[in-house]
Amino acid sequence: EHIPEAKIEDLRxxxxxxxxxxxxxxAAQIRDEIRRLEGHP
Incomplete structure (x- = not known):
């Protein structure tokens, strides 16, 4: 599943x-969510 870049930008x-x-x-929760969406463990 591809996450729209705009969604990640909004989270940033x-x-x-x-x-x-x-x-x-x-901020740490959001950072972890961004990592998850980008496919990092």
Whole structure:
């Protein structure tokens, strides 16, 4: 299954917003989701 690049870009934007808000736990969750979508373990 191919994940649209736009979906991953949206997640990256959300991750940066979480970091800016110092919500590092949320940022880590988003980072893990991006990795999963990109096919990394």
């Amino acid at each position: 934007t959300e991750m940066h917003k979480a970091v800016s808000a110092e919500d590092y736990e949320r």
